[in-house]
Amino acid sequence: MTSVAERSLAGIRRFRTRLFLAMMVVIVVLMSAGIYFVQRRAEADARVDFQGDFALELAAFARLQDLRNSAVEDRSRTLARNPRIHAALEDNALDLLYPSARDELRDVMAESNPGGAATAGLHAIFYRFLDKHGAVLPPTSPDAGALRPEEEAQLAQKGVPQTMQTGYLTRHGPDGDLIVDEMIAVPIHSTETNEVIAALVLGLKPVETIGHGGTSGMKSGILVNGHLTLPSFDRAAEKQIAHEVMTDLARSPKHQPTLRVKIAGAPHFLFYKRLNPESNYAPAYEVCVYPLSKLAARQRHLRIQILGAGGVLLLGGFLVSHALAWRLARPVEELAVVSEENLAQRQRAEAELQTTTEELQRTARFSADASHQLKSPITVLRAGLDSLLARDGFPREVYEEISELIHQTFRLTSVVEDLLLLSRMDAGKLRLSLKSVDLTHLVEEWIDDLRALPEGANLRVETDLPASLEIAGEAKFTALIVQNLLDNARKYNHPGGIIRVKARADKGQVELRVANTGRGIPPEAQPYIFERFHRGTVHLDVPGHGLGLNLARELARLHGGELRLLRSDQQWTEFSVLFLKAPPMPHSAMAKS
Amino acid sequence: MKRRGTIAILALFGQWPLPIHGQATVEGQVALPKTHPALVANERYEIVSEAGILKTDPPRAVVYLEGHFPAPKNLSTRQITQKDLTFRPNLLPIQRGTRVEFPNEDETYHNIFSYSPAKRFDLGRYPPEESPTPSVVFDHVGLVTLRCDIHEHMRALVLVLDTPYFTISDWQGNYRLPNLPAGRFVLKAWVSSKVTLGHPVELTSGEVRHVNLP
Numbered sequence: 001m002t003s004v005a006e007r008s009l010a011g012i013r014r015f016r017t018r019l020f021l022a023m024m025v026v027i028v029v030l031m032s033a034g035i036y037f038v039q040r041r042a043e044a045d046a047r048v049d050f051q052g053d054f055a056l057e058l059a060a061f062a063r064l065q066d067l068r069n070s071a072v073e074d075r076s077r078t079l080a081r082n083p084r085i086h087a088a089l090e091d092n093a094l095d096l097l098y099p100s101a102r103d104e105l106r107d108v109m110a111e112s113n114p115g116g117a118a119t120a121g122l123h124a125i126f127y128r129f130l131d132k133h134g135a136v137l138p139p140t141s142p143d144a145g146a147l148r149p150e151e152e153a154q155l156a157q158k159g160v161p162q163t164m165q166t167g168y169l170t171r172h173g174p175d176g177d178l179i180v181d182e183m184i185a186v187p188i189h190s191t192e193t194n195e196v197i198a199a200l201v202l203g204l205k206p207v208e209t210i211g212h213g214g215t216s217g218m219k220s221g222i223l224v225n226g227h228l229t230l231p232s233f234d235r236a237a238e239k240q241i242a243h244e245v246m247t248d249l250a251r252s253p254k255h256q257p258t259l260r261v262k263i264a265g266a267p268h269f270l271f272y273k274r275l276n277p278e279s280n281y282a283p284a285y286e287v288c289v290y291p292l293s294k295l296a297a298r299q300r301h302l303r304i305q306i307l308g309a310g311g312v313l314l315l316g317g318f319l320v321s322h323a324l325a326w327r328l329a330r331p332v333e334e335l336a337v338v339s340e341e342n343l344a345q346r347q348r349a350e351a352e353l354q355t356t357t358e359e360l361q362r363t364a365r366f367s368a369d370a371s372h373q374l375k376s377p378i379t380v381l382r383a384g385l386d387s388l389l390a391r392d393g394f395p396r397e398v399y400e401e402i403s404e405l406i407h408q409t410f411r412l413t414s415v416v417e418d419l420l421l422l423s424r425m426d427a428g429k430l431r432l433s434l435k436s437v438d439l440t441h442l443v444e445e446w447i448d449d450l451r452a453l454p455e456g457a458n459l460r461v462e463t464d465l466p467a468s469l470e471i472a473g474e475a476k477f478t479a480l481i482v483q484n485l486l487d488n489a490r491k492y493n494h495p496g497g498i499i500r501v502k503a504r505a506d507k508g509q510v511e512l513r514v515a516n517t518g519r520g521i522p523p524e525a526q527p528y529i530f531e532r533f534h535r536g537t538v539h540l541d542v543p544g545h546g547l548g549l550n551l552a553r554e555l556a557r558l559h560g561g562e563l564r565l566l567r568s569d570q571q572w573t574e575f576s577v578l579f580l581k582a583p584p585m586p587h588s589a590m591a592k593s
Numbered sequence: 594m595k596r597r598g599t600i601a602i603l604a605l606f607g608q609w610p611l612p613i614h615g616q617a618t619v620e621g622q623v624a625l626p627k628t629h630p631a632l633v634a635n636e637r638y639e640i641v642s643e644a645g646i647l648k649t650d651p652p653r654a655v656v657y658l659e660g661h662f663p664a665p666k667n668l669s670t671r672q673i674t675q676k677d678l679t680f681r682p683n684l685l686p687i688q689r690g691t692r693v694e695f696p697n698e699d700e701t702y703h704n705i706f707s708y709s710p711a712k713r714f715d716l717g718r719y720p721p722e723e724s725p726t727p728s729v730v731f732d733h734v735g736l737v738t739l740r741c742d743i744h745e746h747m748r749a750l751v752l753v754l755d756t757p758y759f760t761i762s763d764w765q766g767n768y769r770l771p772n773l774p775a776g777r778f779v780l781k782a783w784v785s786s787k788v789t790l791g792h793p794v795e796l797t798s799g800e801v802r803h804v805n806l807p
Binding site: 088090 | 706707708709710713738740741742744745746747748785786
């Protein structure tokens with residue numbers, strides 16, 4: 001029984017676990033997908049944001065550069081129109097070119113400006129003239145700003161530029177650092193022919209707008225001639241970023257190139273854009289690097305949010321699954337409990353049945369054995385007694401005693417036969433061959449017999465019987481029932497008592513009532529009168545062996561009827577026995593099995 | 594019209610002191626370069642100009658007779674006036690050794706200088722009515738570009754020649770060079786700093802020769 005309960009409980013537990021696991025899997029999958037998509041979305045958003053930032057910064061940068069350039073251009077044009085410079089260039093007086101320019105450019109050069117640092121973007125750090133072939137005219141004055149030959153070579157162009165050109169110059173600072181300077185080449189037109197006869201190249205500090213402000217932590221630098229200056233990064237990182245950009249440039253020209261690179265192990269977005277499109281100078285790129293730490297933080301925040309939501313969902317799912325499992329499992333549990341109870345009852349009943357059957361079999365066997373073993377000695381005993389009684393020469397008292405002993409053997413035989421009959425019934429081996437039996441006749445026969453008995457004269461028998469009352473029975477056994485009841489009525493009567501016998505047919509049944517006067521059965525004994533070997537303790541003087549009522553009831557039941565005690569008090573003791581009416585066709589009934 | 598008149602008078606002055614040997618005359622037309630719109634925007638100066646644009650004079654040619662002539666004596670002083678922020682005239686042919694005065698008739702300072710190899714000089718800044726009038730003697734043959742250090746657009750050319758026989762064409766390139774000696778010469782036409790055309794001529798007295806250059 002426990003194992004069944006445990007099995008069903010375990011089943012419910014399994015069901016609950018499976019349900020929970022399934023929900024967990026679903027939630028985990030949903031959560032993972034959510035995290036994946038949200039992260040991708042966040043990255044895409046960040047990319048767009050950064051791209052926007054970059055575009056804005058670049059726009060700001062370009063605006064400032066334009067402003068600066070237009071200022072520089074204006075200045076340069078003025079310089080290019082300068083009469084002395086024109087005179088030097090046009091009137092074949094190159095020796096006077098740089099000395100003439102010196103005075104004119106004095107206010108442009110940064111060194112001569114005390115507040116140069118503040119307006120560095122507008123002040124030149126060097127200047128050179130290009131001749132009409134684009135070659136650098138060597139300066140004759142140190143005021144033009146010092147440049148190494150290889151640096152000066154970067155200023156030259158193939159042919160003098162016809163329009164203003166922006167270029168970037170890489171050079172090494174005093175401490176070996178790579179410096180990028182911007183150079184603006186302005187063409188100088190002849191006043192006579194309006195042709196471009198020369199160019200003025202002004203070297204300036206690049207406009208610095210990017211990388212200083214902003215909350216994005218963006219860093220920017222200029223990439224030119226394969227060299228990148230990104231002040232906040234080390235040499236190796238600069239080289240790596242330069243390499244990335246060059247590789248990307250070599251791959252395919254894109255409108256808005258965005259790269260995702262790892263710099264010193266940290267992911268960064270990388271944007272770049274050419275600073276000097278349509279320039280004869282070497283292409284230079286503004287390179288912007290955005291650390292993705294903010295994005296990572298954002299992604300982490302999102303992840304935590306999703307995980308939190310997932311956790312809540314999981315908890316909710318757990319509770320729901322629990323509730324659901326409980327709801328689903330309740331009928332199962334109830335069913336299990338009911339089936340357990342049923343099983344227990346059945347098992348109990350089976351066990352009891354088994355015990356009863358065994359007892360019955362034991363009893364039946366015992367009765368059969370006892371009857372058999374007893375019958376023979378009784379017969380031998382009676383035969384012996386009979387021969388003794390037949391012998392002469394004994395005193396009269398001896399004959400009386402022998403006669404009494406013979407009577408006892410008859411009683412013994414009667415007990416043994418009753419037992420035999422009972423044991424046959426117990427064993428289910430008694431078959432009744434039901435026929436029509438006249439109950440009235442049986443009663444009348446017994447009354448006739450009673451008249452023959454000595455106490456019969458003291459008893460008054462009142463009968464209320466139909467002339468003929470056919471019941472279904474086997475005459476021998478039906479007579480036993482009737483005799484039993486009537487004998488009891490006689491035995492437990494008092495002298496001059498009354499025996500009242502009534503019979504009535506009703507529907508399919510016939511009821512026979514036998515009542516007698518005399519001492520009643522004590523109420524405490526009444527429940528046991530149908531048990532075997534039970535005799536009322538008050539009737540010790542009455543002959544009997546305590547099997548009669550039991551036998552009568554068993555036989556009545558075999559007849560399809562019942563034997564009951566209706567009443568028993570100081571006046572009357574009344575039994576009722578029910579029989580089935582005789583059927584039109586004879587049939588047989590099996591004893592209980 | 595006034596300017597043209599002045600130029601014509603100056604051109605006549607250029608011929609006046611020449612000795613009359615023969616009476617040969619050369620006339621014709623010089624192909625002038627197409628005018629380029631050397632427009633100077635009026636950004637810095639309050640220049641009296643048309644629609645804010647200062648127009649330079651269209652090019653003209655200087656036609657002269659190249660040969661060996663005796664050194665001149667008592668060369669008269671010529672003038673290039675600075676008026677309305679321009680040089681007038683802006684092209685002046687002179688014989689070597691001529692003194693040119695530069696009166697300032699504007700109400701502002703001017704600073705005439707030249708980096709030209711034929712004559713480098715710098716008169717420095719001087720106000721109007723500067724007295725004596727700043728002047729320079731051009732003693733080397735060649736083209737001298739005059740500029741004003743203050744007014745970048747101002748530009749004038751002084752063509753220093755080694756001949757007393759020269760004239761300046763009109764804007765169509767027509768010229769007339771009278772009172773020329775007879776003999777073998779080279780007729781030259783200076784068109785620009787880079788272009789000087791030449792044509793050998795043999796003149797006879799009383800002849801009127803028609804030469805188109807080129």
